[in-house]
Amino acid sequence: MKILLIGNGAREHIMAEKLSESPKCDELFVFASSINPGIRDLASIYHVGDLGDMDAIKEFADKNRPDFAVIGPENPIADGVVDILEEIGIPSASPTKNLGQLESSKSFTRELLAKYDIPGNPDFKTFTSEVGMLEYAKELGEIVVKADGLKGGKGVHVQGDHFETIEEGVEYAKQCMEEDGHVVIEEKFIGQEFSLMSFVDGEHVVDMPPIQDHKRAFEGDTGPNTGGMGTYNYPGNLPFLTEQDLKDAHEINVKVTAALKEELGRPFKGIMYGGFIAVKDGVRLIEYNARFGDPEAMNALALLETDYVDICQATIDGTLDKLDIKFAKKATVCKYAVPDGYPTNPRKGDVFTIKPLPTGVKMYFASVNETEEGLVMGGSRTVAFVGMADSIEEAEKLAQTAVEGVDGPVFYRKDIGTKELIQKRVEMMEELRN
Ligand code: GLY
Numbered sequence: 001m002k003i004l005l006i007g008n009g010a011r012e013h014i015m016a017e018k019l020s021e022s023p024k025c026d027e028l029f030v031f032a033s034s035i036n037p038g039i040r041d042l043a044s045i046y047h048v049g050d051l052g053d054m055d056a057i058k059e060f061a062d063k064n065r066p067d068f069a070v071i072g073p074e075n076p077i078a079d080g081v082v083d084i085l086e087e088i089g090i091p092s093a094s095p096t097k098n099l100g101q102l103e104s105s106k107s108f109t110r111e112l113l114a115k116y117d118i119p120g121n122p123d124f125k126t127f128t129s130e131v132g133m134l135e136y137a138k139e140l141g142e143i144v145v146k147a148d149g150l151k152g153g154k155g156v157h158v159q160g161d162h163f164e165t166i167e168e169g170v171e172y173a174k175q176c177m178e179e180d181g182h183v184v185i186e187e188k189f190i191g192q193e194f195s196l197m198s199f200v201d202g203e204h205v206v207d208m209p210p211i212q213d214h215k216r217a218f219e220g221d222t223g224p225n226t227g228g229m230g231t232y233n234y235p236g237n238l239p240f241l242t243e244q245d246l247k248d249a250h251e252i253n254v255k256v257t258a259a260l261k262e263e264l265g266r267p268f269k270g271i272m273y274g275g276f277i278a279v280k281d282g283v284r285l286i287e288y289n290a291r292f293g294d295p296e297a298m299n300a301l302a303l304l305e306t307d308y309v310d311i312c313q314a315t316i317d318g319t320l321d322k323l324d325i326k327f328a329k330k331a332t333v334c335k336y337a338v339p340d341g342y343p344t345n346p347r348k349g350d351v352f353t354i355k356p357l358p359t360g361v362k363m364y365f366a367s368v369n370e371t372e373e374g375l376v377m378g379g380s381r382t383v384a385f386v387g388m389a390d391s392i393e394e395a396e397k398l399a400q401t402a403v404e405g406v407d408g409p410v411f412y413r414k415d416i417g418t419k420e421l422i423q424k425r426v427e428m429m430e431e432l433r434n
Contacts, residue, residue, distance in 0.1 A: 001024050001025055001026055001027075001066075001067045001068075001309060002026060002027045002028075002029065002064065002065065002066040002067050003019055003025055003027070003028050003029070003066055003067065003068060003069070003070065003309065003312075004029045004030075004031065004060075004061055004064065004066035004068070004069040004070070004085075004090070005019065005028060005029070005030050005031075005039075005043075005069070005070055005072065006030075006031045006032075006051065006057065006069065006070075006071045006072060006073075006076055006081065007031075007032065007051065007071065007072025007073045007076075008030070008032030008033055008034055008035075008036040008039055008072075009036070009072065009073070009294055009366045009367065009380075009381075010294060010295065010297075010298060010336075010364035010365060010366035010381070010383070010384040011072050011073075011292050011293075011294035011295075011297040011298070011364075012030075012032075012036070012039060012072035012073075013036060013038045013039050013364040013365055013366075014297055014298050014301045014302070014362075014364050015070065015072060015292070015297065015301065015308075016028060016030065016038070016039045016042045016043065017038075017042060017301075017364075018301050018304065018308035019070070019308055019309055019312075020042045021308070022307045022308060022309035022310070023307075024307065024309040024310070025309050027044040027045075027066075028042055028043045028044055029043065029044065029045045029047070029060070029061075029064045029066055030043040030045070030046045030047065031047050031049060031051070031056075031057050031060050031061075032046060032047065032048055032049075032051075033048065033049070033050065033051045034048065034367075034368070034369040034378060035048060035369050035370040036365045036366075036368060036370075037365060037368070037370045037375065038363075038364060038365040039365070040370070045064060047060050051073065051075060051076050052075065052076070052079060054076075054079055054080065054081060054084050057076070057081055057084065057085075058084050058085070058087075058088060061085055061088065061090055062088050065090070066090060067090075068090065068091050068092060068093060068312060068313065068316055069081075069082075069085050069090055069091070069092040069093075069094070070092065070093045070094055070312055071092060071094035071270075071291065072291065072292070073291065074100075074103055074104070074150055074289065074290065074291050075150060077094055077095060077097070077100040077103070077104075077270075077290055077291060078097065078100050078103070078104040078149075078150050079097070080096070080097035081094075082094050082095060082096045082097065082100075083096050083097050091316045092269075092270075092316070093269065093270060093311075093312035093313075093315040093316055094269070094270040094271075094290075094291065095268050095269060095270040095290050096266065098264050098266065099260055099264060099266060099267075099268045099269075099270075099290070100290045102256070102260065102268070102272070102288045102289075102290050103150070103273075103287075103288055103289045103290040103291070104149060104150050104290075105148050105149065106146040106147070106148055106155075106156075106184045106287065107126040107146075107148050107182055107183075107184050109285075109287065109288050110124050110126065110184055110186070111126065112256070112259055112260070112263060113256070113259075113285065115259075115263070116255065116256075116258075116259035116262070116263075118252060118255040118256060118259060119248070119251075119252060119282075120248075120252045120276075120283065120284050120285035121284070121285065122144075122186040122187035122188075122189060122284060123140060123186065123187040124184055124185065124186035124187065125184070125185055125186075126182055126183070126184050127173065127177060127182060127183050127184075127185060128177070128181065128182045129177070130174055130177070133170050133173055133174070133185065134166070134167070134170050136185060137166045137169060137170050137173075137185055138166055140185070140186070140187045140188075141187075141188075142159045142160065142187070142188040143159050143166060143169050143185055143186065143187065143188055144156060144157070144158050144159065144185070144186050144187070144188050145157045145169050145170075145172050145173045145176065145183065145184070145185055146176075146183065146184040146185075146186065146287075147176040147179065147180060147183060148176070148180045148181075148182060148183065148184070149180055153225070153227055155176070156287070157169065157172050158188060159188055160188075161225070169185075170185075173185055189277045189279050189284050189286065190279065190280070190432065191277045191278045191279035191280070191284075191428075191429070191432060192212075192240045192241075192277065192278045192425050192428060192429050193212065193213070193275065193276065193277045193278075193286065194210050194211065194212050194238055194241060194249075194276055194277070194278065195210065195211045195212070195213055195231075195273060195274070195275060195276070195293050195296045196208075196210050196246070196249045196250065196253065196273075196274045196276055197211075197271055197272070197273040197274070197292065197293060197296060197300060198250070198253045198271070198272045198273075198274075199271065199311055199315060199320055199325065200253070200257050200268055200269060200270060200271070200272045200315070200320075201267070201269055201314060201315045201316075201317070201318045201319065201320040202257070202261060202266075202267020202268060202269050202318050203257065203261075203267065203318060203321075204318075204320040204321045205250070205253050205254045205257050205272070205320075206320050206323075206325045207246075207250055207253070208300040208303075208304075208327065209233045209234075209299070209300065209303060209327055210233065210237060210238050210241060210246060210249075211231050211232070211233045211238075211293070211296045211299045211300065212231060212232060212233075212238055212425070213228045213230075213231045213293065213295065213296060214228065214229045214230050214231070214413060214416050215228060215229070216229070217229060217338075217342065217343060217413075218413070219413055219414060219415045220415065224343055224344055225343070226338070226342065226343045226381070227294065227343070227380065227381055228293070228294060228295050228296075228336070228381075229335070229336050229338065229381075229412070229413045229416060230295060230333070230334050230335040230336055230384075230399075230412075230413055230416035230417070231293075231295045231296050231298065231299050231332075231333075231334045231416070232299065232331065232332065232333045232334070232392060232395070232396070232416065232417040232422075233299050233300075233303070233331060233332055234331055234392060235329045235330055235331055235390070235391075236329070239422060239425075239426050240278065240422075240425045240426045240428070240429040241278055241429075244282075245278050245282070245283050248282055248283040249274055249276045249283050252274060252276075252283070252285060253272050253274055256268075256272065256274075256288070257272065267318070268290075269315050269316060269318075270290060270291065270315065271289075271290065271291050271292050272288065272290070273288065273289035273290070273291065273292065273293050273296070274288055275287045275288065275289065278429060279432070280432050280433060281433075294366075295334045295336060295384055298332070298334040298362075298364060298384050298386045299332040299334055299386065300327070302332050302362065302386050302388050303327040303328045303330060303332060303388070304325075304326075304327055305326040305327060305328055306323060306324070306325045306326050310323060311323065311325065328388070330388050330389060330390060330395070331388070331389055331390070331391055331392040331394070331395040332386055332387065332388045332395055333386070333387050333392065333395040333396045333398070333399040333400075333416065333417035334384055334385065334386045334387075334399060334416075335384070335385050335399045335400065335402075335403045335412050335413065335416055335417070336366070336381045336382070336383070336384050336385075336403075336412060337381075337382050337383050337384075337385075337403050337406040337408075337410040337411070337412045338380075338381045338382055338410060338411060338412065339377045339379060339380075339382060339409060339410055340409040340410065340411060342379075342380070342381070342411075343380075346377075346379045346380070347377065347379070347409050348377060348378065348379035349376050349377065349379075350376060350377050350408055350409050351373050351374045351375065351376055351408065352374075352375055352376070352377055352382065352383075352406060352407060352408025352409075352410065353374070353375070353406075353407045353408065354383065354405055354406055354407070355405030355406075355407070356405075357385075357402050357405070358398055358401050358402060360387060360388060360389060360394075360398045361385055361386065361387050361388075361398045361399065361401070361402040362385070362386045362388075363383060363384070363385050363386075363402065364383065364384045364385075364386070365382075365383055366378075366380065366381045366382055366383055366384060367379060367380035367381055367382060368382060368383065377408065377409075377410070382406070382408075382410055383406060385399045385402035385403045386399060387399035387400075387402065387417075392417060392419075392422070393419065395417065396416075396417035396418055399416075399417065400414060400417075
């Protein structure tokens with residue numbers, strides 16, 4: 001088979017690895033925005049272009065005629081790359097623009113859950129004018145303000161993190177409204193966040209293991225929000241979740257799959273990534289993404305034992321129920337090395353090197369470019385290391401040893417995947433629920 005992959009971060013690096021591991025993958029074509037040497041070495045054709053240029057992607061795809069495409073990042077999905085490929089007869093294991101609203105429109109998703117009576121929504125309102133905003137926000141107590149549309153992870157402002165008072169939150173909501181015509185104000189949840197990603201073929205929903213991401217830049221969950229500094233999973237469930245939490249989150253993904261079909265008249269095909277939070281009395285939905293999480297892809301795909309090409313094909317054909325999708329019963333810890341100053345004022349263009357990896361660790365390049373001087377940092381997260389082992393302790397040690405081997409102006413979080421940090425999460429949930 002000939003397969004087209006769009007994107008060039010660490011998430012796409014592991015996607016490329018899993019696709020090319022399949023005996024069914026004869027040729028991998030990649031459309032990327034920079035030279036990621038890890039992906040380039042796996043590709044038969046590696047094209048550098050603008051991921052926002054739909055005409056260029058269409059031309060590249062038409063010239064190479066892949067059997068199917070799979071899209072890594074959210075922006076091309078929101079720009080309608082799947083629809084454009086479909087016009088020239090190339091199917092994708094990723095959602096169309098309309099279905100991708102699950103991620104690209106916060107109000108669409110909240111209204112969808114409300115309309116179809118799906119549990120997990122907060123108390124929320126979509127505003128199209130300033131009238132009643134302040135009163136509603138005060139009623140909620142603590143709020144979250146969500147700009148509509150993809151804002152590079154910067155559109156969601158949380159009270160206590162991004163602003164202190166209700167009035168400041170409402171000011172931000174007014175700015176969002178001016179920009180987009182509407183804005184969501186919702187209740188803030190207290191609890192522990194987790195990601196439940198599912199393969200979805202429009203009807204069948206197959207979960208990956210639950211994973212926890214770490215959004216804050218610095219140890220102890222301090223500092224600014226990032227794209228995600230690292231992730232971990234346990235061989236079974238995450239230790240702060242009950243089996244019922246996991247069932248509830250799965251049930252929400254199932255109901256949303258059915259609701260999307262009913263609402264938009266077309267099935268959602270691709271990765272349904274629920275950003276959930278376990279709260280005092282169950283599970284709530286923070287937001288949806290319509291693609292693999294990054295870094296979550298590194299954990300889930302490292303554990304995946306089933307042929308990823310078969311999964312993509314079954315996603316397109318609507319036959320995921322015919323596959324026995326298996327994940328290794330192991331722990332993984334992923335740690336990112338990021339440029340000094342990331343995310344607010346990151347260094348860019350510095351050369352970096354990596355020491356040979358310990359056994360049991362995989363490395364995935366992210367925001368890098370290969371130049372004549374060597375590998376240079378692109379300014380966003382640089383390189384991800386994934387340790388996989390029978391226990392979380394071993395997996396964490398592996399990832400930590402590997403990330404320490406980056407020579408360059410980078411930093412990373414030592415605490416991700418450590419017993420101490422995980423124990424704090426467990427205690428927080430115990431306190432909340434007892
Ligand atoms: N892990 C956060 C994201 O992929 O959006």
